[in-house]
Amino acid sequence: MKDSFTVRDLPLSERPRERLLKLGSEAVSAQEILAIILGRGIKGESVMAISQKLLSRFGNLKDIVNASVEELTQTKGIGPAKAAQIKAALELSRRLEGDASEKPKPVLKCPDDVAAQVRSKLKGKKKEHFFVLCLDTRNRLINSRLVSMGSLDASIVHPREVFKEAVSSCAAGVIFAHNHPSGDPEPSKEDIELTKRLARAGEIMGIDVLDHIIVCDKGHSSLKAKNLF
Numbered sequence: 571m572k573d574s575f576t577v578r579d580l581p582l583s584e585r586p587r588e589r590l591l592k593l594g595s596e597a598v599s600a601q602e603i604l605a606i607i608l609g610r611g612i613k614g615e616s617v618m619a620i621s622q623k624l625l626s627r628f629g630n631l632k633d634i635v636n637a638s639v640e641e642l643t644q645t646k647g648i649g650p651a652k653a654a655q656i657k658a659a660l661e662l663s664r665r666l667e668g669d670a671s672e673k674p675k676p677v678l679k680c681p682d683d684v685a686a687q688v689r690s691k692l693k694g695k696k697k698e699h700f701f702v703l704c705l706d707t708r709n710r711l712i713n714s715r716l717v718s719m720g721s722l723d724a725s726i727v728h729p730r731e732v733f734k735e736a737v738s739s740c741a742a743g744v745i746f747a748h749n750h751p752s753g754d755p756e757p758s759k760e761d762i763e764l765t766k767r768l769a770r771a772g773e774i775m776g777i778d779v780l781d782h783i784i785v786c787d788k789g790h791s792s793l794k795a796k797n798l799f
Contacts, residue, residue: 586618596691597716600631600738607659612647620647624656625738635660675710678703681792684745684783687714692749692785700727700748704741705780712739714747727764729771736777743778747785755784755791757798765799 586602598606604621611617623645628634634642635657642653678684688701700718705711717731736744746768748761757765761784769779781794793799 593716593719596714597719599715599735601625601734603631604634604656607655608648608652615647620645622738624648629740630738631660675706675712677708677710678705678745679709681781681783681790681795684747684781685785685790687711688747688783689785689790691716692747693787695749696751698748698751700746702732702735703745703747704736704739705743705745707742709743709780712741727768729768732768733771733775733777737775741777743780744772745780746782748782749785753786753788755786755789757782757784757791757793757796762793762798765793769799 586598586605589602590598590606601618601621604624605617608617608620611620624634624642625631627645628637639650639653639657642648642656643650648656676683676687678687684703687703691701692699698718698720699716700720701714702717703711703714713735715735717735718727720726732744732746735741746765761782765779765782768782772779779799781792782799784791784793
């Protein structure tokens with residue numbers, strides 16, 4: 571019998587490292603980043619469960635890196651070696667960012683603000699890319715993550731993936747954004763149905779779905795402004 575769980579014990583589609591390699595680093599959640607850093611769990615406790623416990627206890631990655639080794643090791647499954655791995659990896663990221671973390675968080679007040687945040691990431695894409703933007707109670711952007719990359723005419727989006735980062739980020743609300751490779755920003759029937767389904771899931775989880783913006787190279791549209799959900 572194995573003594574510990576590793577990311578290899580997860581289904582292939584759920585493995586953080588494989589998701590990072592397939593979708594890019596921006597697609598993985600804070601929990602998955604920690605799981606990749608930690609590598610393995612302990613007997614009876616998966617690495618993903620340990621990662622979520624760290625986030626639940628400290629709130630976010632910044633507070634984790636600011637915690638002492640003694641504080642980190644109070645979480646079951648985190649010994650001195652794993653605590654050192656976490657602090658080293660996150661400190662490296664913080665140093666590379668320099669003063670960027672001190673800049674004011676952008677406030678997303680309208681569809682134009684949202685489109686400005688994601689347009690560079692979506693420009694010229696030949697497949698649909700679906701992003702979730704996590705906001706605090708003042709509509710300040712916490713982060714944005716790619717959660718799905720679909721075919722030329724469809725994108726499979728699961729509520730579990732959409733809200734995973736929102737929960738990890740302690741977001742008060744979310745805004746969705748995706749592109750239409752066709753160049754027509756008008757929402758499709760599928761876009762409307764998906765948004766309604768995600769809004770219902772958000773209500774259950776206590777996370778407001780504020781809008782869904784469809785972005786094209788030449789324009790964008792808001793489902794909220796059109797009263798479509």
